[in-house]
Amino acid sequence: MQVIHYKKELQNVLFSKENKNHTIGFVPTMGALHKGHLSLVKRAVNDNDLTIVSIFINPTQFDNKEDLEKYPTDLEKDIALLKKVSSKIIIFAPSATEMYDGNITSKEFDFNGLEKVMEGEFRPGHFNGVATIVELLLLAVKPTKAYFGEKDFQQLQIIKKLVELKKLPFQIIACPIERESNGLAKSSRNQRLSKSTREKGGFIFETLKTAKSKFGTENANSITEWVAEKFAANEVFELEYFQIADTETLTPILKKQKNIKYRAFIAAYADGIRLIDNIAL
Numbered sequence: 001m002q003v004i005h006y007k008k009e010l011q012n013v014l015f016s017k018e019n020k021n022h023t024i025g026f027v028p029t030m031g032a033l034h035k036g037h038l039s040l041v042k043r044a045v046n047d048n049d050l051t052i053v054s055i056f057i058n059p060t061q062f063d064n065k066e067d068l069e070k071y072p073t074d075l076e077k078d079i080a081l082l083k084k085v086s087s088k089i090i091i092f093a094p095s096a097t098e099m100y101d102g103n104i105t106s107k108e109f110d111f112n113g114l115e116k117v118m119e120g121e122f123r124p125g126h127f128n129g130v131a132t133i134v135e136l137l138l139l140a141v142k143p144t145k146a147y148f149g150e151k152d153f154q155q156l157q158i159i160k161k162l163v164e165l166k167k168l169p170f171q172i173i174a175c176p177i178e179r180e181s182n183g184l185a186k187s188s189r190n191q192r193l194s195k196s197t198r199e200k201g202g203f204i205f206e207t208l209k210t211a212k213s214k215f216g217t218e219n220a221n222s223i224t225e226w227v228a229e230k231f232a233a234n235e236v237f238e239l240e241y242f243q244i245a246d247t248e249t250l251t252p253i254l255k256k257q258k259n260i261k262y263r264a265f266i267a268a269y270a271d272g273i274r275l276i277d278n279i280a281l
Contacts, residue, residue, distance in 0.1 A: 028146065041147075048144060143170055
């Protein structure tokens with residue numbers, strides 16, 4: 001398995017005579033890989049001639065320095081997990097200096113309001129950092145297809161908009177959320193939860209599923225109030241926000257309309273760890 005740390009070396013490999021006409025699948029990650037990541041990697045391997053997995057903890061998307069410092073890292077463990085999928089995967093693990101050419105700052109983006117709600121409201125500057133690094137990675141890898149999970153659904157929509165606005169010739173593939181046996185959405189952050197909290201993590205998804213069933217007969221305000229009450233009565237999880245929004249624009253729902261697809265989004269804290277999840281309604 002090849003591990004590459006420099007953009008120029010990566011491009012020399014990807015665009016060599018041997019690989020010139022190959023399709024390239026790309027899975028960007030921040031490491032601490034789990035089965036959710038591996039499901040994306042397997043899809044990329046099945047769909048393409050070459051698969052690149054980037055492992056890079058992007059400093060510009062963290063609004064909380066403590067969160068960045070505590071983010072789990074174990075490159076050797078990540079490599080071992082990827083080898084089980086395919087020994088032919090190329091791992092791109094650059095330094096921040098290499099990725100940003102020494103200028104570790106994010107650019108400013110306008111995504112027509114996609115970046116201002118939910119995560120954007122509670123994590124100022126987060127999506128500028130996300131869009132900056134995703135654009136840099138896409139331009140470095142030049143993939144045929146890039147794969148992103150729907151757990152970070154708002155991020156997924158912003159990346160699609162980034163590709164559209166920048167007219168980048170890369171296809172963005174959305175992949176379903178992978179969950180633990182109790183329904184907790186798989187996340188690298190789950191490693192930092194206590195065993196007891198992780199066992200109770202299904203509460204978030206159960207709340208989303210009930211909200212979905214209520215959406216057929218109740219209005220958004222009453223559902224939002226119900227979710228807030230459920231979290232207030234729970235001693236483990238603290239609700240940051242619950243939002244029902246238009247799937248395409250992420251505009252918060254005012255009144256349910258026909259021919260518009262909606263999605264429910266949650267952000268909550270447990271053990272000081274921030275968790276997010278969502279469900280199609």
